[in-house]
Amino acid sequence: MSEPVLISEVGPRDGLQSIASVMATPDKCAWIDALHAAGLREIEVCSFVPARLMPQMADASEVVRHATSLPGLTVMALVPNLQGAEAALRAGAHKLTIPVSASEAHSLANVRKSRQDMLREVRSIVALRNERAPQAPIEVGMSTAFGCTLQGVVPADEVVWLADELVQAGVDEVGLSDTTGMANPAQVRQLFGRVRSAIGERTGAAHMHNTRGLGLANCLAAHDAGVRTFDSSQGGLGGCPYAPGASGNVVTEDLVFMFEAMGIPTGIHLPKLLAARSLLQAGLPQEPLYGMTPLAGLPKGWQQPD
C-alpha cells in the first residue's frame, strides 16, 4: 500500500477569485459540501481581502463559518496581510495560507511589498496566531517559485533562502507554486529536493498550473521528490487571464484520477468528485470548466477503492 497523498482543493478561493462572475454564497456552500462529501479533507475556501477589491470574496466569513461545520475538514483561508489574518481567525478558519513571492518583481507588483516587507508581515501574522489560535497551522504558498513573467528566471538559491527565512519566521509549511506555468519536471524535482534538504518536513504543497499542459507531469515529479500535498482546483477553475482557454490550476479530477490509478490513496471518491462538478457548474452556469477525466469518464473496469 502506497503512502497516501493529500489533495488540497483551492477552487473556492483561487478559482472563484480569478473569474469575473460572483458565485452566490449558498452555491459556494453547496459546492463545498459536495467536495467534502467526495472525501476532500482540506479546502481553501476563501480569501480575506477587502470586498471592494475582490467582490467574489465578500462573504468570506460566512463561507468559513459554514465550512467549519463539516466534520473532519481543514478549512483554509488565504490571508495576504495581518488584517486578513485577524478576520480569518475571528471567523474560525483552521489554517491560514499566505502568498509570498519568490520573485521580487512579482512581490512588488502583486502585494506592493518587497520580499523583506512580506517576511515582516509573516512574522506579525505568526505572532497573532501564537496569541489567538496557537493550534492553527500557517502555510506559505511561495508564488513564482519556478519562474516569473515579470523578471523571467527566479534563482533557485533565492527560493531556498526564502523558504528558510519563512521557517525561521515560524511558518509551519512552505509550498512552491508555479504561478506562471513555467515549471518543468526536472526543475520541480530539483527545486523541491533542495527545499526539502533545507527545511525538511516543513516542505509543503506543490501548487502546479497547467498553463502549458505540464501540470500533472509536474505533480508526478513533485511526488517523486517526496511531496505529499498537492493543490488543485475542480474543473481547473482559475484560468490564466492572459491566455484564454489555457487553464490555470491543475484539475482536481485529473489529479485524483492519476494518483488513484497509480494506487496512491487520495481518500477521494472519484464518482462523487465528478458529481460535485455539477454543483460548481450550477453556481457558475456561464463559466467554462476544464478537465479530461470528466469528459472521457472513468475507464472500463475502474474500481473505486473503499
Added chain:
Amino acid sequence: MSEPVLISEVGPRDGLQSIASVMATPDKCAWIDALHAAGLREIEVCSFVPARLMPQMADASEVVRHATSLPGLTVMALVPNLQGAEAALRAGAHKLTIPVSASEAHSLANVRKSRQDMLREVRSIVALRNERAPQAPIEVGMSTAFGCTLQGVVPADEVVWLADELVQAGVDEVGLSDTTGMANPAQVRQLFGRVRSAIGERTGAAHMHNTRGLGLANCLAAHDAGVRTFDSSQGGLGGCPYAPGASGNVVTEDLVFMFEAMGIPTGIHLPKLLAARSLLQAGLPQEPLYGMTPLAGLPKGWQQPD
C-alpha cells in the same frame, strides 16, 4: 548535456485517419514540409489501407514519394498487413509500423485477426522486407498495452510475451501504445521496465494518449524507464471519437516544450513547430486543434537551443 529524445510525429497518419475531413494532398505535403523544417526527423506520413475503407489515406503513395524527398527524414508508413507492406515498400517508405493488439478482444475487433494470426502476418511482412528492402526497419506499435475498452485489464505478462514473440519474428522495435487512455505513470514505468528487461534495445516508442489528461505524465514516466522515442501528434489531432473534446494523441507542441524545458534535446525548433500548426489548420479549417503551449505561448525568457 542530456541524451536526446526522438519525437516521432504521427499526425499525418494517426491524426488524419481519425477525423471525417479529408486533407488535400498538397496541404498534407505542405504540412509535412513545415514539420520537417521545424526539425522533425521521423514522421508517420500515412497508412496503406484500401481507399474505400479509409479515403483519408487514398494518396498514401504520393505522400510517401513527396516525404522521401526531404533530407534526413525517416518516412514511416503504417501497414496493417502484407498487402499494405508491399505497397509501402513500392512507394519507397523508409520504415514500416505494424499495429498489433496486446488485447485479444481488441485484435479481433480491430483487424479481425487473433494475436497468433497477427504474428503470422508480421512474419510474412518481415520476410518481404528482408527480400525487398533489408535496410527498412520494422516497428510494431503494440496497441491496448495498458488496458482495453473491450476486455478491460490486459495482463502485463501477455504484453511481455507478445513483445518477445515479435522480436523473435524479426521486428526491430516494439513500442507500447496507450490506445485507450488508460495508462498511469506507475504502470508505464513498470511495463516499459519489464519489456526492456525482456527485449532490451528493441524496446521502441511510447505512444501515449491524453484521454484523461495523463499524456505528458506518462511520457515523463516512460522517459524515466529509459524510453527515448515518443509518438505524438501536432495539435493533438486524432481525437477520441467516444469523448468529444477529449483529445487522443499527446500534443507534439506540449511534449517538445516539456523535454526542451527539461534540457533534454529534441532537435526541434519550437517557434517553427508552432508555426507549422497554421499549415495544419489551413488544410483542415473546420478541425479543432488542441495544445496548451500554443495557447499560452512560450514563457518569457525562453531560449531556443541552437
